[in-house]
Amino acid sequence: MATTTTDIFTAEGADNRPNAYYEGATAVIRASAAGGSSHVIAASLAGITPLEHTARTRQYMAEGVLHEPAILTRVAEDGWLMESVGAEQAELDIPVTSRILVRCHPDGFATAREDMQPGDVVRGERFVVEAKAMSRGVFETYERKGFDEFYRYAVQLSLQMEGTGLPGLFAVKNRDNGEVRWQVFRTPPVAMAEIRKRLLLIERGARMGDLNPLKEKCESFPCVMYFLHDHEVGETVEDETIDSLAEMVARARERKQQAEEVEREARGKLREYLGEAGKRRTKTWSVSYREQEGRVTYDTKKMAEDGVDVQAYARKGKGYAVVTVKRLGKIGDGDGDEGGA
Numbered sequence: 629m630a631t632t633t634t635d636i637f638t639a640e641g642a643d644n645r646p647n648a649y650y651e652g653a654t655a656v657i658r659a660s661a662a663g664g665s666s667h668v669i670a671a672s673l674a675g676i677t678p679l680e681h682t683a684r685t686r687q688y689m690a691e692g693v694l695h696e697p698a699i700l701t702r703v704a705e706d707g708w709l710m711e712s713v714g715a716e717q718a719e720l721d722i723p724v725t726s727r728i729l730v731r732c733h734p735d736g737f738a739t740a741r742e743d744m745q746p747g748d749v750v751r752g753e754r755f756v757v758e759a760k761a762m763s764r765g766v767f768e769t770y771e772r773k774g775f776d777e778f779y780r781y782a783v784q785l786s787l788q789m790e791g792t793g794l795p796g797l798f799a800v801k802n803r804d805n806g807e808v809r810w811q812v813f814r815t816p817p818v819a820m821a822e823i824r825k826r827l828l829l830i831e832r833g834a835r836m837g838d839l840n841p842l843k844e845k846c847e848s849f850p851c852v853m854y855f856l857h858d859h860e861v862g863e864t865v866e867d868e869t870i871d872s873l874a875e876m877v878a879r880a881r882e883r884k885q886q887a888e889e890v891e892r893e894a895r896g897k898l899r900e901y902l903g904e905a906g907k908r909r910t911k912t913w914s915v916s917y918r919e920q921e922g923r924v925t926y927d928t929k930k931m932a933e934d935g936v937d938v939q940a941y942a943r944k945g946k947g948y949a950v951v952t953v954k955r956l957g958k959i960g961d962g963d964g965d966e967g968g969a
């Protein structure tokens with residue numbers, strides 16, 4: 629597989645696009661993310677920028693991509709004619725519902741050169757291939773538990789089987805000692821109906837502003853949306869200081885919302901009252917209105933598509949504290965949200 633450097637792939641071939649995004653009204657979800665943490669998909673669809681991977685994680689992911697051709701080469705030795713696929717080629721779109729599309733990139737295709745075990749493969753039969761490099765510990769878990777512990781991979785392979793109409797060949801490599809194992813699947817390990825239902829609920833949730841639509845505990849590590857996790861704050865305690873300060877925050881928030889409503893209404897009436905004149909002055913006030921043109925923004929996605937290295941222009945603001953106040957019950961109608969401080 630040749631290394632590629634288009635805009636959406638890193639020099640190492642890893643796909644840089646978000647896990648999920650909208651193209652017009654269509655939600656595009658990457659096959660590699662479809663079985664992963666639901667809140668990551670929902671938050672990506674909502675346009676929330678994920679945490680940047682650390683240099684170490686980026687390197688680990690890039691290394692994973694570099695392992696792929698070696699895995700395919702090794703599997704081929706067992707009697708397969710292997711067609712590897714460049715990272716930017718063979719993009720496969722699978723319509724899941726009328727508004728959801730899963731986008732996947734098969735790692736390759738394998739055709740049996742002879743009849744073989746395991747799986748009673750017949751000469752000439754063609755499979756879609758997914759390859760994964762794993763650390764020793766993860767590899768051992770996979771050997772013991774298979775897809776039971778790797779739902780994300782199971783979903784990814786199932787989607788590729790669905791998209792190509794081919795049976796699947798899943799190959800894993802222990803990156804610490806180079807050992808490679810492969811297995812063929814006649815039936816998708818996860819049924820399409822299950823995947824469809826899951827993605828439908830996630831997308832609908834995201835559209836309604838629910839960033840954890842399946843109420844799952846996040847198992848991803850490291851999670852690029854960890855800042856959306858409900859933080860574990862320990863046991864319930866009696867603390868009047870916390871109660872009164874949180875109450876102040878909640879009430880102020882409520883009053884702010886009411887005040888904003890009043891302000892909007894008053895401005896609207898003022899504008900109407902000013903009519904054509906546009907401005908007036910009294911002894912106490914000077915008021916005016918004008919039509920303001922919309923703000924200019926830059927479509928960074930389009931820029932990337934046109935070959936601009938958008939990341940090179942990124943600027944990072946100063947960090948700040950986020951104080952979360954969430955009412956857990958009783959008095960009032962406070963809903964959980966966040967305020968910067």
Ligand SMILES: [Zn+2]
Pocket residue numbers: 665667668846847848851852853854857
């Ligand atoms: Zn998470």
